[in-house]
Amino acid sequence: MTSFKVLVVAGxxxxxxxxxxxxxxxxxxxxxxxxxxxxxxxxxxxxxxxxTGRRYISRDLNxxxxxxxxxxxxxxxxxxxxxxxxxxxxxPAGRDPCNLVLDLHSTTAAMGSCLVVxxxxxxxxxxxxxxxxxxxxxxxxxxxxxxxxxxxVEAWPCGLVIEIGAVAQSLLHPxxxxxxxxxxxxxxxxxxxxxxxxxxxxxxxxIHRHLGSLDFPRDxxxxxxxxxxPDLIGKDWIPLKKHQSLxxxxxxxIFRFKGEDLTVPVFINEAAYAEKxxxxxxxxxEVWCFSSKWKEAIEGCKHN
Amino acid sequence: MTSFKVLVVAGxxxxxxxxxxxxxxxxxxxxxxxxxxxxxxxxxxxxxxxxTGRRYISRDLNxxxxxxxxxxxxxxxxxxxxxxxxxxxxxPAGRDPCNLVLDLHSTTAAMGSCLVVxxxxxxxxxxxxxxxxxxxxxxxxxxxxxxxxxxxVEAWPCGLVIEIGAVAQSLLHPxxxxxxxxxxxxxxxxxxxxxxxxxxxxxxxxIHRHLGSLDFPRDxxxxxxxxxxPDLIGKDWIPLKKHQSLxxxxxxxIFRFKGEDLTVPVFINEAAYAEKxxxxxxxxxEVWCFSSKWKEAIEGCKHN
Numbered sequence: 176m177t178s179f180k181v182l183v184v185a186g187x188x189x190x191x192x193x194x195x196x197x198x199x200x201x202x203x204x205x206x207x208x209x210x211x212x213x214x215x216x217x218x219x220x221x222x223x224x225x226x227t228g229r230r231y232i233s234r235d236l237n238x239x240x241x242x243x244x245x246x247x248x249x250x251x252x253x254x255x256x257x258x259x260x261x262x263x264x265x266x267p268a269g270r271d272p273c274n275l276v277l278d279l280h281s282t283t284a285a286m287g288s289c290l291v292v293x294x295x296x297x298x299x300x301x302x303x304x305x306x307x308x309x310x311x312x313x314x315x316x317x318x319x320x321x322x323x324x325x326x327x328v329e330a331w332p333c334g335l336v337i338e339i340g341a342v343a344q345s346l347l348h349p350x351x352x353x354x355x356x357x358x359x360x361x362x363x364x365x366x367x368x369x370x371x372x373x374x375x376x377x378x379x380x381x382i383h384r385h386l387g388s389l390d391f392p393r394d395x396x397x398x399x400x401x402x403x404x405p406d407l408i409g410k411d412w413i414p415l416k417k418h419q420s421l422x423x424x425x426x427x428x429i430f431r432f433k434g435e436d437l438t439v440p441v442f443i444n445e446a447a448y449a450e451k452x453x454x455x456x457x458x459x460x461e462v463w464c465f466s467s468k469w470k471e472a473i474e475g476c477k478h479n
Numbered sequence: 480m481t482s483f484k485v486l487v488v489a490g491x492x493x494x495x496x497x498x499x500x501x502x503x504x505x506x507x508x509x510x511x512x513x514x515x516x517x518x519x520x521x522x523x524x525x526x527x528x529x530x531t532g533r534r535y536i537s538r539d540l541n542x543x544x545x546x547x548x549x550x551x552x553x554x555x556x557x558x559x560x561x562x563x564x565x566x567x568x569x570x571p572a573g574r575d576p577c578n579l580v581l582d583l584h585s586t587t588a589a590m591g592s593c594l595v596v597x598x599x600x601x602x603x604x605x606x607x608x609x610x611x612x613x614x615x616x617x618x619x620x621x622x623x624x625x626x627x628x629x630x631x632v633e634a635w636p637c638g639l640v641i642e643i644g645a646v647a648q649s650l651l652h653p654x655x656x657x658x659x660x661x662x663x664x665x666x667x668x669x670x671x672x673x674x675x676x677x678x679x680x681x682x683x684x685x686i687h688r689h690l691g692s693l694d695f696p697r698d699x700x701x702x703x704x705x706x707x708x709p710d711l712i713g714k715d716w717i718p719l720k721k722h723q724s725l726x727x728x729x730x731x732x733i734f735r736f737k738g739e740d741l742t743v744p745v746f747i748n749e750a751a752y753a754e755k756x757x758x759x760x761x762x763x764x765e766v767w768c769f770s771s772k773w774k775e776a777i778e779g780c781k782h783n
Contacts, residue, residue: 199702200729207729228754229533283647343587343647345750347695349706349727391651398503402653423653425504425511446649450532 178477179366181215182265182273183359187237187280187327188447189224190344193351194279194337197359208360211367216265216273220327223253228345230447237278241325262330274476275302276331277362281351282340283446285409288354290314291336292382293326297472298333300380304465305365306335308377310358313412315441315458316382322451333476335362341409344446369473376470383412383439383458390452392422392430400424403444403454411443414460422454482674482781485519486569486577487663491541491584491631492751493528494648497655498583501663512664515671520569520577524631527557532649534751541582545629566634578780579606580635581666585655586644587750588759589713592658594618595640596686597630601776602637604684608769609669610639612681614662617716619745619762620686626755637780639666645713648750673777680774687716687743687762694756696726696734704728707748707758715747718764726758 185194198217201207219225221236233252239245244255245262265273280291289312292299303314315338317323328334337358342351368374391399401422414437415421422430432438434457442448443455489498502521505511523529525540537556543549548559549566569577584595593616596603607618619642621627632638641662646655672678695703705726718741719725726734736742738761746752747759 196703196706197729200704203698204729283650341647343645343650343750345648345753346587346748347703347706347753348712348748349709352706352729394507399500399651400504402500402651402656405653408652425501425508444650444652446647449649449651
């Protein structure tokens with residue numbers, strides 16, 4: 176492999192339908208996103224969940240790329256079977272091996288357009304820095320959470336999640352499609368610059384480092400006893416202040432923020448996270464100096 | 480039965496979670512909604528769908544109250560079984576017979592707070608007129624659609640759907656809870672006035688009469704080939720103009736409205752309706768004179 180082969184995955188969650196719609200239009204109109212000659216494959220991540228309008232059938236596909244699950248010779252759960260299929264086809268040791276994956280998602284939270292990076296793999300950080308320097312979008316660095324692992328992008332040498340919101344599940348929305356297209360185009364622009372050796376890496380990377388998540392206040396039956404406070408909904412990426420209202424119950428009791436000033440909330444009221452006991456996640460905004468090792472790592476990917 | 484017994488149903492669609500949350504809080508704080516002594520029962524319409532965060536398990540419960548389905552002695556589909564259970568418990572011939580039902584829904588469309596009335600049953604029109612005169616909300620009269628029938632409220636002598644949006648499926652939102660509570664309170668206020676003989680019926684009822692529905696433009700594989708136009712999203716209840724943009728495809732081709740001026744769109748981009756091939760429904764706004772027969776009908780309900 177002397178260059179990049181890109182895997183574009185839409186519909187990893189079957190009820191996030193804007194990226195699958197875009198991908199289908201792209202198949203029919205190849206100029207819709209210009210790839211500058213970069214070879215790519217596009218797939219629906221979870222076709223059965225997509226067909227039935229659900230996030231997943233048996234388990235979240237985007238928590239299924241776990242060695243312990245994937246090593247099973249005869250898996251029963253649909254998503255484990257599907258993860259193995261994707262790796263057999265496009266994984267680093269697959270039939271059409273790809274060295275970079277773009278995993279397209281949407282969210283009910285008002286995240287705008289953003290990237291999600293898992294862990295601190297140098298090639299991912301280099302690629303995220305390139306996209307951030309072109310589009311200015313925020314980056315959520317998801318790490319250090321023992322409850323959440325097995326993400327799709329981690330099974331490829333380099334990969335990013337593109338996350339766009341707010342949009343309801345199973346809802347086609349032209350603005351979400353347009354935002355997805357814009358970020359996907361930027362990814363291909365930057366990949367082709369890396370291939371040509373003309374990528375302009377920035378001096379800094381601004382990330383929002385995951386600190387943990389907050390659940391809803393719950394009653395004795397583990398049901399949410401309060402909603403998110405209306406003033407907080409839609410305020411993703413805006414730093415919290417100490418004692419700020421987070422939740423409100425039906426008696427108008429307020430549950431206030433007790434953490435540090437400048438903690439930045441993300442994924443406020445993502446519908447799919449209630450089952451994970453997440454009302455929002457908390458991050459710390461950090462400015463990191465760009466490392467030459469990141470550049471070497473992404474340039475190394477194309478020579479794998 | 481000498482007065483009203485009210486059945487309040489939340490979660491008829493399992494992924495519309497705001498009304499179930501309100502009902503649960505109400506169970507724990509009986510003063511949350513004042514019933515003025517009116518006897519009521521509150522239930523989760525589709526508990527299995529609610530538990531699993533889906534609209535339904537086998538079929539839409541709110542299209543299942545059909546004589547042909549309900550007469551089956553040994554139904555297999557979960558929702559047919561559940562419909563029979565609800566009727567056995569609270570139907571007009573049930574163990575705890577109710578004569579009025581309130582069916583609480585939410586929608587991803589920007590419908591605000593509204594009522595949905597099925598057919599032209601005089602008691603429903605009287606009740607809807609009372610709520611409209613108190614709150615000023617719009618009423619969608621759903622009728623004359625051969626593809627859509629078997630609605631829950633039709634199985635009770637009098638009943639309304641309360642529809643609140645926009646909110647994503649499976650998303651708890653304090654504003655949606657507050658709007659649901661407000662309309663539910665108005666319903667109990669008006670029912671108690673009917674019981675006391677002091678209801679003030681208005682002279683007119685403004686309804687939006689269902690004319691039909693528009694599907695997305697579709698390609699040769701029956702997939703949507705265009706999105707709703709961004710200018711139209713969120714514009715429920717606002718009359719369309721001839722040649723107004725309805726849909727836009729990925730090549731920016733516009734699909735325009737070819738119908739009559741003053742047609743009023745509703746349920747624009749309701750996520751659950753894509754499977755029904757409905758991108759929006761079209762209505763005609765009409766002002767009807769209040770009929771004394773409607774008043775007699777709702778007053779008759781309490782003496783059933």
